[in-house]
Amino acid sequence: MINKQVSDAASAIADVPHGATMMVSGFGEPGVPKALLTALLEHGASDLTLIANTAGTGFTGIAALLQENRVRKIICSYPRCPGSVVFEELYARGAIEVELVPIGTLCERIRAGAAGLGGFYTPTTVGTRLAQGKEHRDINGKTYVLEMPLKADFSLIKANKADRWGNLVYSAAGRSFGPVMAGAATVTIAEVDDIVPLGELHPEHIVTPGILVNRVTLG
Amino acid sequence: MTPPQHAYKNRIAWRAAQDLREGCYVNLGIGIPTLVSDYVAVDTEVIFQSENGILGVGPLATPEQVCVDLINASHQKITVVPGASYFDCAEAFLMLRGGHVDLALLGAYEVSVNGDLANWSLDQPGRANTVGGAMDIAAGARQIWALMQHCRDDGKPRLVEICRYPLTAAGVVRRIYTDLAVLEIVDGCFVVKESLESLSFEDLQQRTGAPFTFSPTWKPLITPF
Numbered sequence: 001m002i003n004k005q006v007s008d009a010a011s012a013i014a015d016v017p018h019g020a021t022m023m024v025s026g027f028g029e030p031g032v033p034k035a036l037l038t039a040l041l042e043h044g045a046s047d048l049t050l051i052a053n054t055a056g057t058g059f060t061g062i063a064a065l066l067q068e069n070r071v072r073k074i075i076c077s078y079p080r081c082p083g084s085v086v087f088e089e090l091y092a093r094g095a096i097e098v099e100l101v102p103i104g105t106l107c108e109r110i111r112a113g114a115a116g117l118g119g120f121y122t123p124t125t126v127g128t129r130l131a132q133g134k135e136h137r138d139i140n141g142k143t144y145v146l147e148m149p150l151k152a153d154f155s156l157i158k159a160n161k162a163d164r165w166g167n168l169v170y171s172a173a174g175r176s177f178g179p180v181m182a183g184a185a186t187v188t189i190a191e192v193d194d195i196v197p198l199g200e201l202h203p204e205h206i207v208t209p210g211i212l213v214n215r216v217t218l219g
Numbered sequence: 220m221t222p223p224q225h226a227y228k229n230r231i232a233w234r235a236a237q238d239l240r241e242g243c244y245v246n247l248g249i250g251i252p253t254l255v256s257d258y259v260a261v262d263t264e265v266i267f268q269s270e271n272g273i274l275g276v277g278p279l280a281t282p283e284q285v286c287v288d289l290i291n292a293s294h295q296k297i298t299v300v301p302g303a304s305y306f307d308c309a310e311a312f313l314m315l316r317g318g319h320v321d322l323a324l325l326g327a328y329e330v331s332v333n334g335d336l337a338n339w340s341l342d343q344p345g346r347a348n349t350v351g352g353a354m355d356i357a358a359g360a361r362q363i364w365a366l367m368q369h370c371r372d373d374g375k376p377r378l379v380e381i382c383r384y385p386l387t388a389a390g391v392v393r394r395i396y397t398d399l400a401v402l403e404i405v406d407g408c409f410v411v412k413e414s415l416e417s418l419s420f421e422d423l424q425q426r427t428g429a430p431f432t433f434s435p436t437w438k439p440l441i442t443p444f
Contacts, residue, residue: 027271027272027290027292027308028271028290028294029287029290029294030271030287030288030289030290031288053308077349077350077351077352078349078350078351079347079349080346080347080348080349081349082294087347088346088347091345091347092345092346098347100348100349100350101350102350102351102352102353102354102355103270103308103312103350103351103352103355104270104308104311104312104315104316104352104354104355104356104359105354105355107307107308107309107311107312108309108312110309111309122316122358123316123358123359124316124354124355124358124359125354125358126358126388126389127335127386127388127389127390128354128385128386128387128388128389129385129386130350130354170305171288172273172286172288172289172305173269173271173272173273173288173289173290173305174288175272175305175306175307176271176272176307176308177307177308178307179307179309180307180308180309207307
């Protein structure tokens with residue numbers, strides 16, 4: 001019998017090694033896998049590369065990992081925002097590497113990673129400094145920039161409900177990066193509010209099919 | 220009674236809202252644009268998209284209506300209208316980059332005569348830049364309107380020959396709404412469609428960093444507050 005449920009967040013992330021590349025879902029507060037991030041902090045893995053929308057706010061979640069110097073590099077779109085005090089302090093003294101990626105490009109690079117694509121051409125950033133040094137190509141009279149796929153060792157995502165096969169549904173704007181990051185890592189771990197019996201999630205309503213999810217844990 | 224702070228922002232938002240047509244899919248950027256939805260007539264169906272994955276964004280949530288998972292891209296707690304839908308960010312940007320969103324209303328530090336938009340970086344050393352969805356939206360929405368103060372706080376113009384700040388996208392802005400005027404960019408020139416009646420040509424020229432012409436259909440810019 002397939003059962004992807006693991007007992008708790010700590011067990012779910014127990015095999016994250018030092019130096020791992022981690023995707024973390026969330027756009028603002030919704031969609032952040034808080035229990036998995038807390039477990040990762042307690043677990044102690046360091047020298048991490050994070051791929052996320054922001055560099056965290058306040059002193060919990062991603063910000064706590066940054067504050068404890070667990071993160072070597074962050075690939076994100078919106079590192080400086082109200083409350084990003086930990087990141088700004090690290091950045092000001094050159095203690096963290098940042099790769100700034102427009103959010104649409106970030107999603108699509110992750111999607112390309114999950115989808116087995118070698119990259120894609122996008123009109124985003126053409127004519128700006130973020131396109132400098134990148135391959136440009138004219139396609140049907142329009143200029144595009146080549147962007148590369150992103151993959152990770154682990155994707156930590158937050159959903160609303162799962163079943164034991166790892167099928168997922170989300171809650172409102174908590175969806176954001178979850179379905180994109182699922183499958184873009186060697187191991188995708190979903191933190192959920194509820195685990196329901198197999199068959200309870202209607203096939204028409206499932207957003208992330210279980211094939212893209214390796215482990216499920218209650219948040 | 221003292222006038223509300225930043226009333227000019229509301230006037231800019233009100234004026235832009237009058238030009239939204241029924242059936243339009245619209246993305247509102249951070250800043251003045253987020254105020255626009257307050258001024259769309261209730262019987263006009265304009266569908267607002269938020270890049271965190273919502274079509275059909277409604278008014279801000281009252282304390283009783285708050286749902287923790289329902290926020291807009293500016294992290295404000297919101298409601299949704301009947302017919303709204305949720306989707307992931309890749310699909311949100313498929314809509315934006317793919318030209319499915321009719322119109323994006325964006326804040327701006329500067330706009331140049333050829334429609335270059337600068338709204339993501341003030342280029343301050345030691346200060347991390349943040350880009351969010353600005354470049355995707357500017358490159359992909361079918362039409363871009365900039366909503367902005369006509370001049371900087373120190374009085375220097377924000378409508379310029381060449382942007383001093385790093386570009387968000389080149390040649391994308393079609394229309395500009397400011398506290399002084401409504402302008403269109405036509406063949407690399409600012410054309411003033413409306414401006415405050417109290418401003419002479421010289422007054423407006425002094426506040427604008429590039430030459431402009433008045434449209435043959437020029438009207439005074441009038442707002443109800």
